[in-house]
Amino acid sequence: MQIYVCLKHVPDTVAMINIVGDAGFDESVKFVMNPYDEYAVEEALKIVKQEGGEVIAVTVGKEAAASTIRYAMAMGAHRGIHIQADAQWVDSMVTSQALKKVIHADGTPDLIFTGKQSVDGEGMQTHYRLAAALDMPAVNEVTTFSIQEGKAVAEREVGGGEREMLEISLPCVVGASKGLNEPRYPKMTEIIKSKKKKIDQFNLADLGLETPAASSELLKLEEMPERGQAKMIGGSPKEMAEELVQRLREDAKVL
Amino acid sequence: MLRTGVLTEMNDNRVREANFGVIAGAREGDDEVYAFPVNGTADACKDAVQTYGVEKVVDLAVEGAELSSDPETLAKAIADAVRHFELKALLGLNSPRGRDLLARIATILDAPLALDCLKVDLGQGIVTKSHFSGKTLATLKLSGTPLICGIRPNAIRSRPDPREADILPYQASVEGAGRIRVKEVKKAESETIDLTEANIIISGGRPMNSAENFKVLHECADALGGAAVGASRAAVDAGFAPHDMQVGQTGKTVSPQLYIACGISGSIQHFAGMKTAKVIVAVNTDEEAPIFGKCDYGLVGDLFEVVLALTEVLKASS
Numbered sequence: 212m213q214i215y216v217c218l219k220h221v222p223d224t225v226a227m228i229n230i231v232g233d234a235g236f237d238e239s240v241k242f243v244m245n246p247y248d249e250y251a252v253e254e255a256l257k258i259v260k261q262e263g264g265e266v267i268a269v270t271v272g273k274e275a276a277a278s279t280i281r282y283a284m285a286m287g288a289h290r291g292i293h294i295q296a297d298a299q300w301v302d303s304m305v306t307s308q309a310l311k312k313v314i315h316a317d318g319t320p321d322l323i324f325t326g327k328q329s330v331d332g333e334g335m336q337t338h339y340r341l342a343a344a345l346d347m348p349a350v351n352e353v354t355t356f357s358i359q360e361g362k363a364v365a366e367r368e369v370g371g372g373e374r375e376m377l378e379i380s381l382p383c384v385v386g387a388s389k390g391l392n393e394p395r396y397p398k399m400t401e402i403i404k405s406k407k408k409k410i411d412q413f414n415l416a417d418l419g420l421e422t423p424a425a426s427s428e429l430l431k432l433e434e435m436p437e438r439g440q441a442k443m444i445g446g447s448p449k450e451m452a453e454e455l456v457q458r459l460r461e462d463a464k465v466l
Numbered sequence: 467m468l469r470t471g472v473l474t475e476m477n478d479n480r481v482r483e484a485n486f487g488v489i490a491g492a493r494e495g496d497d498e499v500y501a502f503p504v505n506g507t508a509d510a511c512k513d514a515v516q517t518y519g520v521e522k523v524v525d526l527a528v529e530g531a532e533l534s535s536d537p538e539t540l541a542k543a544i545a546d547a548v549r550h551f552e553l554k555a556l557l558g559l560n561s562p563r564g565r566d567l568l569a570r571i572a573t574i575l576d577a578p579l580a581l582d583c584l585k586v587d588l589g590q591g592i593v594t595k596s597h598f599s600g601k602t603l604a605t606l607k608l609s610g611t612p613l614i615c616g617i618r619p620n621a622i623r624s625r626p627d628p629r630e631a632d633i634l635p636y637q638a639s640v641e642g643a644g645r646i647r648v649k650e651v652k653k654a655e656s657e658t659i660d661l662t663e664a665n666i667i668i669s670g671g672r673p674m675n676s677a678e679n680f681k682v683l684h685e686c687a688d689a690l691g692g693a694a695v696g697a698s699r700a701a702v703d704a705g706f707a708p709h710d711m712q713v714g715q716t717g718k719t720v721s722p723q724l725y726i727a728c729g730i731s732g733s734i735q736h737f738a739g740m741k742t743a744k745v746i747v748a749v750n751t752d753e754e755a756p757i758f759g760k761c762d763y764g765l766v767g768d769l770f771e772v773v774l775a776l777t778e779v780l781k782a783s784s
Contacts, residue, residue: 224715224735228598236602246716303579330599330715335581339569348538348645351569352562364649369562370662371477372654372710380645389716390709425578425610433603435596435741441748441764451765452775455747456783458763463745465666465724466690 212264213318214255217310217325217338218283219245220276224330234429238299244279247326249286249394250387254356255324256287257392262358264321265289269313271296271306277410284405285397291410292317294418300332301415304423307340312418314345317411320382322363327352327386334427342384350379351386470497470588471524471548471612473558473567474515476506481514484559484663486624488617489518492557493627495589500524500551501631502544504567505534508633519627524551525635531642538646541570543638548575550636553612555588560616561662568616578608581616582719584742588613599715600738619663620721621742661711664694666724667740669713672700673729673751673769680707683728686773689780696720698730714739728769732757749773 222228226240244252255266268283269292270276280291294309301309314320323342328335335351342349354374355366363379367388397405444454459466470492474485481503492499500522503511508525515523526533526543533540548556548571556571558564560582572579578591584603585594591613597604661667668683668690680695687693697707699714713720715735725743730736732748732755740746746761749772758764765772 222598224599224738227734228601230602234604236598304576331597333582333596333599334579335565336569336572336579339573343573348643349570350646351566366652367562368710369651371660374652375648376650376652378647378649383645424576425608427578427580428607428609429597429604430592430607431605432597433605435600435603438746438760438762441758441761443758443764443766445766448767448771448775449779451767451772452779455763455765455776456779459724459745459747463724463762465745 212259212262212321213267214259214264215267215269215314215320215323216248216251216255216283216288217323217341218248218268218270218279219326219329219331220270220272220279221245221329221331230432230434234432236432242275242278244282245326245329247328247330247387247389250389250391251324251326252283252286252288253392253394254387255322258322258358267292267317269310270294271301271309271415273297273299280410281405282397284408285402286395287401290408292413293410294413294415296415300429302423302426303334303337303340304425305420306337307344308420308423309415309418310341311344312420313413320345322382323347323384325384325386327388338384338386347383348379349384349386350377352388353385354388354390356385356391468495468497469500469551469553471500471502471551471553471556472520473504473544473556473564474501474511475504475559475561475564476511479506479510481506481511482559482663484619485515486518487620487622488557488559489515489520490625491586491617491622492555492588493519493625497588498522500553502526502547504563512631512633516631517626517628518624519629520631521629523631523633525633526638527635528638528640528642535648536643536646537566537570537648538643539640541567542574542640542643545571545574546638546640547636548612555613555615557586557615557617560618565616568614572614575612576610577612577614578610579614580606580608582618583615584618584621586615586617599735600719600741601734618719618721618742620665659692659694661694661696661713661718662720664720664722666690666693667696667713667720667722668693668726668728669696669698669730670701670707670728670769671698671730672704674701674706677706679770682770682773686777686780689777689784698736727757727761728773730757731755732760
């Protein structure tokens with residue numbers, strides 16, 4: 212099996228985001244592999260262990276994004292493809308076209324995994340657009356996955372605890388959610404080995420992509436509005452409960 | 467008059483409450499609103515949505531295809547109808563089913579897509595949504611047509627605007643995709659209120675100490691008139707609550723009227739999932755807990771004592 216895993220290099224979830232200018236942010240914070248992509252890499256490795264084949268880690272990102280490919284390789288991915296971009300934000304339509312182009316030129320995917328969304332742009336659409344570009348079906352927010360009789364079988368939550376079991380024809384694109392597996396921590400020996408693995412380099416600007424029909428442009432980033440000083444309520448548990456209920460009813464009007 | 471479509475999600479043939487806010491979002495530009503029932507009948511949909519200003523309910527069919535078990539064919543059919551009725555925008559709930567369908571439709575139409583929007587200005591093509599998992603607010607300009615937006619449940623208040631809607635039968639001229647099949651739908655084990663659509667949520671953290679103790683929160687939730695119960699990542703990781711209940715960066719993003727955090731210290735990741743709640747109440751034994759710096763009402767005390775007292779006060783005064 213040839214399994215491609217599409218990754219994004221993103222600011223660590225615990226990092227403070229400091230806004231710079233209208234729509235920029237201080238990029239000197241620690242960056243990591245998008246957390247949901249770890250489930251994608253792990254799942255690809257599990258399948259290749261059973262079925263044989265190779266796992267190829269692909270990313271569109273700045274030069275530093277190579278460390279996310281190295282991390283995937285330290286987890287066990289066999290090789291990597293890095294499409295260099297000059298910005299953290301690349302439109303999903305452009306990203307999906309770039310991924311399609313390099314994957315198409317590289318091999319024949321039996322499966323493509325990715326995280327259900329990036330935790331920075333939270334766009335949740337690149338994988339759907341990639342699937343359409345490659346004429347494959349896509350499923351997202353997958354929490355269990357297996358291959359049975361030549362088809363993919365996946366489960367996803369559809370709200371309120373309700374779950375859907377889906378059967379998908381192969382090849383397909385799968386967006387991984389938390390709970391799909393327990394991503395491994397790379398061992399030191401694997402980290403050392405990963406440094407010798409091959410990363411093919413491309414430049415986004417040199418791929419000759421057509422201008423997409425639609426786009427979204429980030430105009431402004433702002434801090435989420437913070438709340439004013441909290442009103443502290445004291446007293447015995449009963450007194451606190453009584454005052455809280457009164458305030459929620461009369462001041463906040465949410466009860 | 468411009469026309470905007472709204473995916474209307476239904477459960478057991480009833481329109482889910484959170485859809486009415488989405489309709490309000492579509493009505494802001496005074497557009498004519500077309501509802502697309504998903505998982506329910508056009509008749510049942512019409513009765514509910516016409517109260518909120520919907521003019522047309524599209525009764526969609528594809529010959530030889532069962533739309534409820536093939537999300538790709540359903541998306542193709544809706545995309546076909548969006549073209550046919552010349553809709554300038556399509557909105558839906560940012561629920562798992564809603565955002566999945568919206569992404570499929572946007573892909574088919576080569577249209578711009580923004581999910582989890584808190585505000586939309588369809589006239590200008592400008593949306594406001596969270597970035598960096600709720601740490602920042604982003605304003606995006608969407609170019610291309612139609613605009614496709616998923617709205618965070620409860621982010622836009624519903625507004626009644628009664629009228630008589632028409633049902634428009636529409637036979638979509640698409641072929642069944644047949645690549646994805648819903649084999650089975652597993653219902654939730656218990657009748658639970660969907661966290662992401664709840665008006666009131668009471669959540670427990672690590673100090674809940676056991677799965678059994680969540681009963682205390684459920685009792686309080688009942689006394690609050692049917693609130694949903696959530697959990698912090700620490701409580702989920704400790705095995706006290708299922709992942710379905712997790713609020714925060716790797717769990718659910720919620721936007722209720724009232725969020726009561728019990729024994730939750732208030733990590734940046736937890737806040738990412740609930741900071742757009744209208745009112746946040748924190749109960750914690752540690753008066754230095756970061757959550758007291760970011761809530762509306764703070765109560766320092768043992769969560770079990772406070773929650774039990776709260777349940778009693780609510781019961782006594784209801």
